[in-house]
Amino acid sequence: MTTISDQVDVLAPPAQGRRRRTVPIWLALVAASLPMFMATLDNLVMTSALPVIRADLNASVGQLQWFVNAYTLAFATLMLSAATLGDRWGRRRLFLSGIAVFTVASIGSALSTTPAMLIASRAVQGAGAAAIMPLSLALLAGAVPASKRAMAIGVWGGVSGLGIALGPVIGGAVVDGVSWQAIFWLNVPVALVAVPLALYALEESRGQRQRLDLLGVLLAGVGVFLGVWGIVHGNDDGWASARTVGVLAAAVLALAAFVLRELRTENPVVPMRLFRSRSFSIANVISFAFTLGMFGAVFLLAQYLQIVMGYTPFQAGLRTLPWTAAPMVVAPIAGILASRVGLRVLLVSGLALQAASLVWMSMLLEPGATYGEMIPAFVMAGVGMGLTFAPSATAVLTDMAEIDHATASSVNSTIREIGVALGVATLTAVFFGQGGNLTPAGYTDGLQPALLVGAASVVVGMVVAMAMPRKARD
Template identity: 45%
Template sequence: MVVQPLPSRRSQPIWTLAVTAIAFFMVALDALVVVTALPAIQRDLHASLSMLEWTVNAFTLAFAAGIITAAAIGDRVGRRRVFALGLGLFTIASAACAIAPTAGLLIAARAVQGLGAAMVMPLSLTLLASAFPPERRGTIIGIWGGIGGLAVASGPLVGGAITQGLDWHWIFWVNVPIGVVATVLARYQLAESRGPATRLDLPAATLVSGGAVAIVWGLIRAGDVGWGSAQVVALLIAGVLLIAAFLAWERRAADPMLPLRLFGSRAFAAANVTGFLMAGSIFSAAFLMAQYFQFALGYSPLAAGLRLLPWTATPLLIAPIAGVLSDRIGARPVLALGMLLQSVGLVWIAGVAAAGAGYGGFVIPLIIAGVGISMALPVVPNAVLSAVHPTDMGKASGVNSTLQRFGAAFAIAIAAAVFAANGHLGTPVSFTAGFRPALAVVAGLSMLGALSALALNGRRAMPAVALPERVDATASVA
């Protein structure tokens, strides 16, 4: 006998917000939580420097490779189903990371974690947007984005606290009970929905996944071996060619995985460019400032994380307010002002940075930058989804998540190159010499994001026409 869940329970939007926010927090946290635990992992597993790098990179590459394909599969077989499967896979991989006896097995488990994250991230946003009417979407995505932004920015702090208070295994174990609960709730409390009934385009999935891996891998390697190395050039060229082949294939496909007509919308294009620059500025600023507070100012990982709280904690408070504002006055002013404020805050920090500088001089610019990025975090995904028809939300979310991943890798590579050209890790003075121009470049990326936000439409975008969405709020438990 097939059990039919109660439609009223299934359709309660509060469950969708709760489950997708929990999932977003877990996935976003794991993007950076491992960074401060790397020294402990090295000592425990006797890992080489290359293996430590791959502990981070395996997650990033698998994540980037799977996002668009996972979104397309969700549209076809069920967004809730793929979302719950991704949560389960992420949870199992987290347990595998915690018990990994060697660095090689840890890297493999991190790659599986990345695949699970790729299934969760775009579909969490699509499920959330489908559960609320457009006039409330900015407010709700503001709450969701604030929780996720807090996770991204506080990853190094949480990793340092857990590693220092317990041990590095617990940065992965903590995901397991949360992931189990979230998976069960997703399976039984979320409404099922699907995109248009199209076939899965395997050639397109192969091309876009291969291109994403090549580009992100090339950007990662550029920070280690230089932009002019044969390896980096070959990876970037291969990635561009694969993405070009993917676009050419999609142009001729009867049922494209990524409808290219979406990029004909100025709002969709501008929101994605801004998202690329927003993610790049967040990740590269976190990368630089967490190290500056340790290497140049002498704080422990935990103490450094605590001193970054004026920047990292603001999304929880400001992002929901920004979501309400974007519902009332439109995305363009909120997003442009937010990126501008972050740029001002980062330039200020770069200007006052010095070896052994007092912490007091950083508080105000950290707050300004935190308020700025808190305004941008929820508005970018809402602007992307508002520019497309509901049936295209899964694909649009996948594009946005992929471009943000590209942006993070690109900005960190650029910041690392600028740092290496002006300073090094030898002394606090030499570190600061590289930190200041690198952070100034990151501020420039944020300023470019403010300019691109001005290209958004007015209060409400007109989405492209698409096929009707299939919603099954009372779907049977399979």
């Protein structure tokens, strides 16, 4: 019986005459997963550090949101483009370019002395991450035998979840022990290991060559950016002001133009035909709704633990683990159960737990509330996310032809990232719109209604999940 230490054939560099050599599967797995871990870690690594960065850079609340959203939006809007360019120019080549861009932008983030510099650097970081995430999976799939591919992809998914779970913890530990700038310096030694490892263990590959729909990418990026911008600035500018209404209307028009473009072009970045699948469409609505509600809540609660409860960044990050780490345990179990009990049961149950957990948290946040009282709600939220992740990923691919798997997965990942960005913007807008402020006395006033809005978003996903076919097709 073979194990993860089995060998994989990889072409040696041309200078060695392209003779065959062998690389252990575990080494190919590390080569593909290490940069991906770095990219997913940076999604939430700043959440525990935001109060410190705010004081150091004299940043506004809107700028705090853009520290997170600049990364997320660049990540989301460029991911599909990166997959297309990797097919044309070489997946490993673009993967390595993504690592280089990500690392240079990390240095720029660490050296930032103004909020504008940090926001710009974070956007470039997100562009690098967009090349890392989809191509790491494609390179890994090509590096392992078909018989070991499911196992390798499962490990890859676990590493991705680990990056998300450990983001607030590692960020908090580094801020407490060194400085917030060290969060970004950490990426440099990781890249110095990752680049030669990828060159050695991963073989260059290409996919179907097609033209990049630049206009489609531009329309999608403009639409999402304007939507987030309008929500972030709605409280300050006034929700009925000409500026806010104009920006949000422009966002709607840009996204409508994007859909029309994708319906008509021969090489769409998001093939609209994929949405003919009921499972695929429902899974994407679920992904958007629950990431909007849950990750917006994580953004606010990570700061609540510091501002109101008085924990240090590391202590706050550590206390999010019952929530953020639970999916790593539950998601594999949900994946096993999906074929037995059906997707619908797991999705509805998971989303119901998440919505209930946010309502429960909003009720707990009274003066004198303790962290111990929050733990059951955190665990409930984490279990609910675990019951949602694997079944929704299965639903994305259940009706797809194999040739569409990469595109379908990338579309779903993009929608999730957009949900994260809009969640941070929307729940923060509710927070301040309802009288919240960044003081121990005023934080709870806005946090409670924000959590209820997050719960409502998750409930929308739950209702939509009821229309999911009960079982995935074999």
